Amino acid sequence: MLEITRESHQLLHIPSGSTQKRVAIWVALSIFVVSLLVLPFGSRMLIEIKPFLPGFISWFVLGDFLTSYLLFSQFRATRSLPLLVLSCTYLYTALITIPHILTFPGVFSETGLIGAGDQSAVWLWVLWHGGFPIGILLYLWSGRKSASPVAVKRIKTAGLIAVLLVLGIVFLLYLLVTLGNDMLPRIIQKGNFRVLLESGIGPVVWGLNLVALLLLLWVHRGRSVLHLWLSVAVFAFLMDVTLTLYSGARYSLGWYAARTNSLISATVVICSLMYEVNKLYVRLIRNREQLLRSRMRLEEANERLTRLSEVDGLTGIPNRRAFDEKLDKAVQASKAEGTPLSVLLIDVDHFKAYNDHYGHLRGDHALKRVAWALMETSITFPHTTAYRYGGEEFAVIMEKGDSEQAAIFGEHARKAVVSLGLPHEQSRTSSLLSISVGLHSRVLEEQDTGDGLLEQADQALYRAKESGRNRVAKAEDGLMHVYDQKTS
Template identity: 45%
Template sequence: MNILFYNDSQDQLFHISPRQRRVALAVALIMAFLTLAALFFAGTKLPVMSAFFPVLGAWGVMGDVLTSFILFNQFRSSRIFPLLLLACTFLLTGILSLFYLLSLTGMLPLSGLFASGSQTAVWLWCFWHSCFPLGILLFMGSLHFNKKIIDRRLLPRYLFSGTTAVLLIGVLLLALATAGQDKLPVLIEDGNYRRLIETAVGPAIWALCALASVCSVFPYKKRGVLRVWLSVAVFAFLLGVTLSLAAGERYTLGWYGARIDSLIASTVVLLSIISEVNKLFVRLRRQHEELEESQQALESANEQLKELSGIDSLTRIANRRKFDEVLKQELNAPQRAKEHLSLLMIDIDFFKAYNDHYGHLGGDMVLRSVAPRLEAEALAHFGFTARYGGEEFAIILPGHSELEAEQIAELMLESVRSLAIPHQYSDVSDQITISIGGCTLRPGEKSNAHDFIGRADEALYRAKHEGRARFVFANSARDSCLHPFETTSH
């Protein structure tokens, strides 16, 4: 499934309903209200809950990684480059938030290249909260400037390059925040990170997040489920940065609130995609149940139809009365507005001459041999076969276009010829052959049974007139034929 393009419109995962938009808007407004209320008390000291951040941080890392995993798989399926950028953005965010979690909980090495220092955690926070909005801006830009579908053969190269670049960037930023922290400005002193604002690093990060949030919202009307909930995620990320900067230090109301906003930002896209996929599974299950019910009803109806309708006593296929009933049903079926309907009228060539020279018992043998061959070919293409009268047969092919019906007619010509029934009194072959006239109704085209049969009969007459052992279609721009001793290409 192509999750960025829906009905030739960009950035669609699935078609989003007004109700889903209202839910997303409600979530955003609730977060905004709670954040605004918390801003007045952002610096209020709260009890130190040492397990709070590791638990939420681990959930946030898992949310980012799982989101990137799903997006990587969607990229492999749809081959749309913006999805690769978005997947890489969530992967890098997950890696940097993991490094931040390890640093804050004292799990980074105490010595060596990646030894944690007093400024490591705060700079990892800065890198984390800068890379996410930058990735979102790149994603938004790519939606407008890169709409090409990537060649399937290049997918491994793109996936390898994307993941490798993310890992390298993550490791380089970790090295900069550890081994290179002496070259970076001091942003935290004694647990207080007011200097984060004084050095303008914090405001710059906030402005970057605000820009990404605004860009993720527009254009509003053209967004689908993915874009709507991505906007909510970016907005939650912005609110988290706002609370962090307002708090000024750890273990305050603003600091705890910022962690919750970060968790929402890392999981809301994942939850929205899972919700949509679950809806598809539910819909698929419902359709499967309906299909099973339809199949059972169809089998029951077919059995009743077989019992109630007439069967030709000689050939053991449907007779003319049954044919009339089925044709009427197909002409009036609801799917006629969306499907083709083809009709083949078939006549055994020089059958009278066969009867005259081989006797009526021989003629009956021919009918009993030809009928099952025609029925087998028709059933293979979900068609209906009937003995129309005498040596003439009729085949109804619902849902088959003219080209498909012509291909089926070719198969029938060859199938009958392969019976190799001798006919020394035929003018076209030394074996039994058939002529076929066909007619196809296009989707929505109206016709009654009389006119439909008449057009197919007229085509059958033309097939006989043109030499028999062939097929001709009514109103076809490319009348086609196949003689037992000729090869005709279409």
């Protein structure tokens, strides 16, 4: 189960869709039809284009190196031994074509370079076109035999051994076809491939490619992107061998067409995989953009929730939570800057009696009017904010304001509430709704706390109520001072 989950996240195990299958079938049919049309005229000689073969080999080598690298990268990510085998197969075909082009007569010299004999180039072609299907067969076999992934600590070692093994095989084969040129069977005469066909070596190479194609289709049936286009690559290789065997000679129509099939074989896998990489990249970018949009919406929602959590649902002014957070910050600022901090506690006079007489709806309306009167008053004082503290209690924080400024605010707030003109027939203090205010102000020392400020302000509020309500009281230096509204 873990193995299946791991493979489902591999680039090379992306399922092939119906569109990809249609395109692959179209490409394979095009190769087949063109090859079939060329076959009767394959031996017709065309002009010898000198740059064609170096350009063809360069394209082929680049395509196979890139495919090998991508497959090896997937092996490192998935630790799948079959992917290492397939990577080495493409590395082998890329490397074996290098001595093939260097020993090819008439490209860089009349007889070829690096110790080339008259049979070296054609034997390297046989080893090239025979080695690729053998690598495919090894890939299929390793997929059946290797169920467990390569151990993480052995990935580098396995990769290094595989690369060195391929390099060693290619070098030994190069030595065989150059130093042993005269001992190998002669399969080409004066550029004619008929001997290759008649000797049976050519049909063996053709048969290897056919077996590799049939087994690949039977085992994997093109279910993944990799296996779909790998099947097309092996089929193009088979058509390459077919046209080469019946082309008759180098630089014939069949020979040129066979090289074209080789190019298709070398590029279809890498092109299909790069297409999938691009699709994954585009999908990643879109997912990232969607994630960023979702994150922005989440942050906006969190901000709204934070605002809502800090706003009193009834009065619409900041609530107790907002007050506590602001008080902590204001205390720290007062200590750091050496500026005074004032806290005022406000209570609506005889509010229980108001509620009992006028009802809770009128009581809620009265609290809203009082809250906005306090808010409007606080706007006229710098660094001052009003909060609903709970029930009929309110609180005010005045930063950088001394006791005299706080007392002035308290008196303005008291007058603003009385000026609302809300009748209060049950009040023993006034015929109109009124408030009592207690405040405390000082420059905080290191040992001072917000709770200490609140305690002093609460004592001042108690003093204001005890003195007859509808007035402001101040706690300062351990003393209480009550501002009588009749003389203020």
